[in-house]
Amino acid sequence: MRSYKDIHNILLERIKDGEWAPGSLVPSEADLALEFGCTRVTVNRAMQALADSGLIERRRKAGTRVVQRMTRNAVFEIQIVRHEIEQRGGSYKYLLIGRSEEVPPQKVRAEMGLSGEETLLHVLSLHFADGAPYQIEDRWISLETVPQARHEPFDTLSPNEWLLREIPYTNAEHVFRAARPEPKESDYLNLGEGEPVFVIERTTWLSDAAVTHVRLVHPADSFRLVTRDQHGTAL
Amino acid sequence: MRSYKDIHNILLERIKDGEWAPGSLVPSEADLALEFGCTRVTVNRAMQALADSGLIERRRKAGTRVVQRMTRNAVFEIQIVRHEIEQRGGSYKYLLIGRSEEVPPQKVRAEMGLSGEETLLHVLSLHFADGAPYQIEDRWISLETVPQARHEPFDTLSPNEWLLREIPYTNAEHVFRAARPEPKESDYLNLGEGEPVFVIERTTWLSDAAVTHVRLVHPADSFRLVTRDQHGTAL
């Protein structure tokens, strides 16, 4: 028996092989159902999977076309820093530098979509891999969205780990860039003269409420971001 | 009438709100079908979508659990450099620097999984935004996988654009990092003293055959990589 996954794979092959060229119209569900000797529903399930993964575009009556993509997606994993390091067999250490309640600078307020001048929890900390500084975590946490944070000392458990463990979030925005470190950052990371840093800025939200904004600063020579593979199945 | 998408969203809310905690067992399809007044099939469709997006894990008889994720995904778009620039309202220019057939260095061969010492097409080019250098494209193209490339001059159309338009690929691997530019790169990009670069290395594959490997080098102050939002639908 042919499952919808089989049909999905067959259709995928046809697209990959160029048999169905980008932009071309593919046969209707009814025709394919006839060809594969199954019902239209089964073909539909397979086609929907292809549409979900962005390979085809479907419109009622107009039919289904192979997308003429000018863009593709890549996916990378965000995980706890400790795991990042331990996974590579490195030894991990965490150090809290400062913890206070302050009104964040304008830039952070803008990123988090804060209108007023409420105080947030500001936590500055350092993550070490094999004894060497690996990441500065400069974080602001909304006490309105996450009041529990007020009672967390963050002296042994990093905000990174606590948040990922305890607080759900719905979406995140990232900015990655290369930069010259600020003097203080250069100090914390123990950087050589002229060594650049890799900066990740992440803002996370729970529905419409900002949860946290963090600036992660890494020495350039010890950090690389790698994407996972694509197109295995859906996605 | 409640569609499977409605049910998907309702269940998603329950996970987001923590009503269904990470690691907890969620009600069976049959129970949920009863609750929502629809058939099990509809619930199944919704649950499958959630499973596809990695929020729940399902096993026969064992039931369905909310994943206890320590990692989350982020997605970014790979698009044609020209579009990247024009989308921001910038003016785009392309310049071919060199085109030749050579045996690539060991590092590139390793990335592409090449065993022998076959010659690849090597294309070096520059992309400008508003007159200023924006990206160095240092690319190797497999003439075995993409023989058509041999007849492409790449003097007005960049390999980036030609490949994305003409050649399908199934998956890609990326590495991002901050680095100090090599002297030649600093030269091409017209960089100031000590200015770092943002480097993207991408290898793409068509099934098991390597298509191309490219090193993209950007001035740090003109480049930032931004992720798209998550959790809209699947993924």
Add this chain to the structure above:
DNA sequence: AATTTTATTATGAATATACATAATAATCAT
């Protein structure tokens, strides 16, 4: 008691069927 067999249960998946909806094509009235 330990092991094997059987029954139960939850998810996975296919089928036939019915109706909804959006886009296009064909028809008709002006």
Add this chain to the structure above:
DNA sequence: ATGATTATTATGTATATTCATAATAAAATT
């Protein structure tokens, strides 16, 4: 010819039904 109306068609989705499969629990056998 032009514009409005209707028919057609492809996809979207829901339902009832059926069977498959994997994991667990219960029962039976040794």
